[in-house]
Amino acid sequence: MIEPARFLSDLHTLRGFGAAGVGKGVVRPAYSQADIAARQWLAAQFRDAGLRVQMDAMGNLFGLREGPSLLLGSHSDSQPEGGWLDGALGVVAALEVARACNAGGGPPVSVVSFQDEEGRFGVTTGSAVWSGQLSLEEADALTDHAGVALGDARAAMAQMVTGDIDPSRFTGFIEMHIEQGPTLDASGEQIGVVTDIVGIRDMKITFDGQQNHAGTTPMALRRDAFQAVSSFNTLLNDRLRNVVTPQSVWTIGHVSLHPNASSIVPGRAVFSMQWRDADAARLARMEEIIRETAAEVASERGMQLGYGPLLGLEPVQMDARLQAALCRAAEEVAPGRWRRMPSGALHDATNLSRLMPVAMLFVPSIGGISHAFEEDTDEKDLAAGLDVLFRAVNSLK
């Protein structure tokens, strides 16, 4: 049987590698000394749980059952200023479930901690390489903000590498994670069973107008790039409301004006436009509205309109059978206090969906806070999530 106290104790021990900041903060970016020490400790726990420890060249750490098995896990690297749960929760929950299953004759369970999910070098880099969406050669050329190449950074854990792990040995993948949003915390629910991981579109938009003196240029003769952005934003908010669902999101998170001075009418604005939805058709419809609105604003205001490259990550549906097992278990553990919901954030499960059936479950994030030292979840909810994962896995045998 699972032991919630042991699971929580392991979580606190893992937090000790890179413990920092206020509350339960952690600084454990991929390939840092804290990350390597954490993986060495995890490898020892995997071994003690009767699993065979393997690490691939990227630093993805596996604890393997022989023969076909269900893979559970997440990632143990953190954001530059991260919390104690995030990916660590899914790894330690997987360890506890594997321990219980191995000891108690449950279904065969293997465990994984992927590397660089937090994107020191890219986006979910470790699982992207393992799932074949990024070559090791391409990954090695990626650099972090300080200019360090991934190829050089991963040399620091080379002594732990054993070789490739064949994905075909796994029958599916379940990832437990904190929600990283406010939905469950606000509703007082304990469990979210993920239906889809949303797709993302992201592009830079540029309006080029006319830089001018903010005193001598009459309002009627201005071609003010900030006014274009603001007008675009206002129109877009109105228009998107006709096509979106409450789960759709869109964000202008980055705005750069030129020359960005109080006495000068801005001649140029470059801004980010990002939108996410679980439905690829809706993402496309949103894109149409974005482009139509930008073109209309540019034409009305005498702006040149430019687009950067469109980043596109497709939405991923969770596997129906694994999802159903999680729903049944959630109803047993937290009757009436769980919901189906999309994941607005990317996860390693996105990459693994190319290889095998995947599913995810969420526990609440207090205040919706994550990627911050303050990130936390009530220990009762952590234990409930562990229980749901364990029951779901057992129901699949």
Add this chain to the structure above:
Amino acid sequence: MIEPARFLSDLHTLRGFGAAGVGKGVVRPAYSQADIAARQWLAAQFRDAGLRVQMDAMGNLFGLREGPSLLLGSHSDSQPEGGWLDGALGVVAALEVARACNAGGGPPVSVVSFQDEEGRFGVTTGSAVWSGQLSLEEADALTDHAGVALGDARAAMAQMVTGDIDPSRFTGFIEMHIEQGPTLDASGEQIGVVTDIVGIRDMKITFDGQQNHAGTTPMALRRDAFQAVSSFNTLLNDRLRNVVTPQSVWTIGHVSLHPNASSIVPGRAVFSMQWRDADAARLARMEEIIRETAAEVASERGMQLGYGPLLGLEPVQMDARLQAALCRAAEEVAPGRWRRMPSGALHDATNLSRLMPVAMLFVPSIGGISHAFEEDTDEKDLAAGLDVLFRAVNSLK
């Protein structure tokens, strides 16, 4: 009589000090080698015109007639990337008018080139010190973008300094300048007689909301600081239209989002709000609307609202008698092709209005462009401006 060819030749000679960039560009910031050489050349021209050359400690350069005289001029320093006219036009026109008046028995005219009008160190620094609104000690402590103190920079022209020049010797000040806006160029007019130099209000406004994950935070739960700025801007544009005139302007020229990343809902926005009008009461009414609108947006969107210090420069009315002389002369030189208009930009005349009657006249800026290498004015319009200045001065004797 004035000699337009000599005047244009002098303008081109002065452009040679710091000539740079495309077209007729100039790089001649205050106290640069080019600026000092230009002032040495100007001093020689003043002397040749029968004027007594004086320079105060700031580097304001005067060519003086004995006894009471009308002061004409502007400034010969330039923006870091400036044009050949800007302040240089007013100085060279003043020189030509003084030359003609001295030779032809016209009214006594003195000439000035103020220092650092373009604000390497402050705002119209030279005339601010001369008019007593800034002490030399305060000015010396001002630093440029590179950290150089004005007190150190002005040492480079110390050998030219002769001593203070008493403002009470002057009966008034007339400054000829390029418009630096598109109004005259767009209407095909040759002369603008300035009615007022507008007042300015400028402050930073801050909205503090909640930084969040752009994927996991539902739209309805966001406190997005960029959305607050955009909403404020849209509401403000609507509301100001009820109180402004076609000469009023307002500008959001600087926007800084935090953390300014495409995947993060911005938690904080700091932006500049600047407005200008010739009527102090209207400036105050605009401020009320700005503060009401910001407070309303903050309250509706759960933002903390903050204000930086309010920069206030009062509007200045041009002297009625000097203005009337310019209008009569403009109608003689360019019948039906001139207008009364406010100045949306600050000028040395703003400071001098504390000391004596002041007036200004504008010539067109092609395309409304200034503070750029491309700045230019048709030579016919330059000559027309010179003629208006000369006739107005003579009508005042």
